[in-house]
Amino acid sequence: MWEKKPVLLIVLATGVILIGTIITMVLPFAWVNTEADRIEGVKPYSALQQEGRDIYIREGCNNCHTQTVRPLVSDVLRYGDYSKSGEFVYDRPFLWGSKRTGPDLARLGGKYPDAWHYQHMESPRAMVPKSNMPDYGWLSANQLDPQVIQHKMETLGFPFTAEEINALKGKTEMDAMVAYMQKLGSDIPWRQNAKTEIVGDLTNPYAGVGHATMEPWEELYQQNCAACHGEHMEGVIGPELIGGDYDDEVLFEIIYTGIADGGMPSFSNLGTDKVWKLVNFVKYYHLGEGH
Amino acid sequence: MENRAYNYAIVRSFVTWSVIWGLVAVLVGVIVSLQMVEPDLNFPPYLTFGRLRPIHTNAGIYGWGVGVIFATFLYIVQRLCKTPLWSDKLAKFQLWFFNATIIASAVTLLLGYTTSKEYHEMEWPIDVMIVILWVAFAINIVMTILKRKDEQMYISLWYMLAAIIGVAILFTVNAAAVPASLFKSYSAYAGTNDANVEWWFGHNAVAMALTAPPLAMFYYFLPKTTGVPIYSHRLSITAFWSLIFMYLWTGAHHLLWTPVPDWIQTLAMGFSVMLIAPSWGSVFNGYLSMNGQWHQMRENYLVKYLILGITFYGLQTLQGPMQAIRTFSAFIHYTDWVPAHIHMGTMGWVSMISFASIYFLIPRIYGREVYSIPLANLQFWLILVGQLIWSISLWIAGVLQAGMWNAMNPDGSLTYTFMETMVEMYPYWWARVFGGLIYMAGLVVFIYNLYMTVSKGKPLATQTASVEGRA
């Protein structure tokens, strides 16, 4: 019957298409982004952060980076607390992405100091050898336009102050990008909650091992520490490591849990064994054979 | 029926332009695949991976995919309705507005005007152009169908109408945004809602633009090529209605394990698995039509393209539901497995059917025999091998990286850092470049063959017109 009546076919097809659409696409608006999934402490973006977000979109960063941590063991260990719906209420558009050519960025905020981001954007391979991320140093050459940004904030309905807009003068697209990176995922206090408490006594399992034993651990150092502390521990973004006189246990704690306010990331995801190797390598390797 | 009344000029133009945009899509694809292995090939601000990749996908979907849809639908609708197009002027407008839209898309994407929503990156002024274009197309098709000479509509026409309606609904709902300026807008939906709307659109764009239309082509060109009717008209009825019913529930399988409500994910997972049935309904309808005709696989290159195409559709619609299952998605999502899956669909299924359709059309719209069947066969093997290298190497890469992401030490810590897993991808990414180059070579052979047919092909003897396409 409908095979002979095109208008009827169109009406029926529209109806059939709308059933699944209404149930799985329209209906969720009744729950999502309402009181049901609201999270205290999630704030709109500041003018600078929002501009950074718009640049992130303009450069298509979402083609290679996701922004959602799944409630899976490996995701949470690698990136941090899993993402919650209420964290994204100010995201227009969402930027969860679909491909992790580079790592997930949902919990990037506060992981590294600003200086790390500036250098990494300028030259990704100087910080992460063999990275395939393009250089974005040219963002530093582009000045922000406070008026345009103010208009965007008004369009979004986000709160802002005149001083905030004034402060954008003289800032570059790079500043905006770094401000956005540092805001990512840091509205909820997950980092404090996830901080590992070390219980019981710590004993260095490699105390007193020889220089030769430590030699293969240099690779661990180069992969995880060299970008900030220098290839020869001479210090770059992070401090020089030669001559530090922390106890083994204290050094372990610093590497394992990080220094939240100091820009030192936590390396607990390396596991205790590798962290102990790093403790020994950092503290004793440079002392040479005679040690 | 007086053939001269049919508008073939418009079909010729759409064939030409779709092939041109297809070449652009593949060329940009090869360029971005090289940028992934050699970051120094990024030339900011315009020629970076982040800006070029949307040009690759959109040129592929809208330039090549939709271009072929326009070409074939405008042909098929006239033949099946046994009547000329409703409006030649509207069709002409559609042609030039199509090209204007594609060019505007490419230019604005290069300039960084993007919404970031996948397969819907173009900013709002281009969205408006796309809507106008689609309406023009829809009016012409629907009006032509309304004045058809044959009361009962053949299968292809149902898929056409469903696709026209489906794309219209999906595209406009997902396009909703608040403009901040001429080339910057903010999505009307926020966060989790925006994600759910986007993938309701994203997955069903695959259904309504890259599944229903190629099926319309397949159902028309397979019987026309073999000279034997489709196996079952009635099987296609159940497959058609189930397909367009089930597809719309499945978008959230792109969002498994995200903050989207669990029940939506579960529905998406269930319906994705159920979708195997209507998909394979069409696959079997194609295979069973070949009963007693399998010898044509050797004798007729068009049959080879069509049957390989529907086979890749069958594989695609088995692999897709598998990825839509939570446990498997947890392992494989976000790795290179997913692009490999997509490219089996686009390079294998959609493009195979498109190449076959164009080879079928060329003698009929130009009145010339295809210049070289050996070249058409060479192209077949080049695109088949190119696509297999592309997909298989990245399936391996995806499994490898997923395994490394999930590997854990006895003390519960992760075995590998992210970079340790990424550097393992380079050899496979090089293999992808290689596969893409072979595929592009196939496309160049295709274009050469078309060019030679049009400029030097032998005029068609009228009595062989209906059997052209057989080697």
Added chain:
Amino acid sequence: MDLGSLLYLGVTFGLFVIFVLIVMRTYSRKRKDEGEIAKYRMLDDD
């Protein structure tokens, strides 16, 4: 069983019944000839 589950089962069963009806109608014996005519007719549109 709460109302939600009953509703869920009801809708699922309803969909199944609709599907069965479509199949029964499509494959009914008296429509056999009528149902398959179009596929032959499309072959001679020249």
